[in-house]
Amino acid sequence: MATAILEMHYKKITSQFVSSMQPYVPLLRSISLPPGMFNADTLARYDGKTGSKGLYLALLGKVYDVEKGAKYYREGGSYSFFAGKDASRAYITGDFSDTGLTDDLTGLSEESVAGLANWIEMYHKDYPYMGKLVGRYYTITGEKTAELRRIEELLSRAQAVKDKEDEQKKMFPPCNSEFNTKTGHRVWCSNQSGGIERSWDGVPRRFHPPGMSQERCVCVRTTGAPYDNPSATTNNGDLSNPNLKEYPNCEPSSKSCKLK
Numbered sequence: 088m089a090t091a092i093l094e095m096h097y098k099k100i101t102s103q104f105v106s107s108m109q110p111y112v113p114l115l116r117s118i119s120l121p122p123g124m125f126n127a128d129t130l131a132r133y134d135g136k137t138g139s140k141g142l143y144l145a146l147l148g149k150v151y152d153v154e155k156g157a158k159y160y161r162e163g164g165s166y167s168f169f170a171g172k173d174a175s176r177a178y179i180t181g182d183f184s185d186t187g188l189t190d191d192l193t194g195l196s197e198e199s200v201a202g203l204a205n206w207i208e209m210y211h212k213d214y215p216y217m218g219k220l221v222g223r224y225y226t227i228t229g230e231k232t233a234e235l236r237r238i239e240e241l242l243s244r245a246q247a248v249k250d251k252e253d254e255q256k257k258m259f260p261p262c263n264s265e266f267n268t269k270t271g272h273r274v275w276c277s278n279q280s281g282g283i284e285r286s287w288d289g290v291p292r293r294f295h296p297p298g299m300s301q302e303r304c305v306c307v308r309t310t311g312a313p314y315d316n317p318s319a320t321t322n323n324g325d326l327s328n329p330n331l332k333e334y335p336n337c338e339p340s341s342k343s344c345k346l347k
Contacts, residue, residue, distance in 0.1 A: 150217040
């Protein structure tokens with residue numbers, strides 16, 4: 088009996104204490120955050136709606152002031168669902184439902200997550216950085232979490248692949264291509280084909296390196312040393328690359344080939 092009475096008084100006192108502290112909870116949350124750090128509650132106050140403190144959003148835990156893009160991020164704008172939160176996953180999936188607007192990237196492929204790189208670059212370049220969001224990607228002291236390091240490693244690998252592809256395009260720029268019902272399919276090379284400006288035109292070749300599922304048409308330099316061996320004394324450009332094949336029924340020196 089005595090135990091039951093003590094438990095009743097304990098619950099009553101605890102309840103009164105919790106109730107008395109409620110008005111101070113927002114203040115305590117604010118005080119507990121170091122300068123430049125946000126939590127979900129404080130970031131939500133910057134959702135751009137009436138009475139909000141501003142217009143912020145977070146991407147991979149970094150907080151940006153997007154007031155400059157208010158027409159997109161304020162209520163009614165095409166990106167308003169990003170305001171006041173970290174919805175990193177939605178940038179990839181396009182799922183703007185309540186469950187889709189999350190910072191959790193679990194289960195997404197490496198290739199998908201790599202798509203965040205352009206968004207990260209854009210926010211870093213165009214909008215003021217305001218701080219870090221405590222949670223999935225940063226600790227309360229601003230240190231990176233294991234999850235953020237995992238994502239950054241993934242993005243780093245994806246960037247390395249892109250850099251390799253960009254370098255390969257300088258060596259073997261894509262061909263121009265057109266299809267006409269009367270004349271058929273034609274590929275050809277110019278000094279701007281593939282969007283790669285250069286001092287040479289090149290000739291079309293089928294390019295199928297190891298690991299690539301399909302071959303593609305590239306323009307190949309025909310004079311000078313190989314791109315990847317500039318000190319060589321040969322003078323046929325990259326024509327000797329083992330991953331290249333000529334198009335059938337097309338003169339090897341022609342800048343244009345008709346395909347069947």
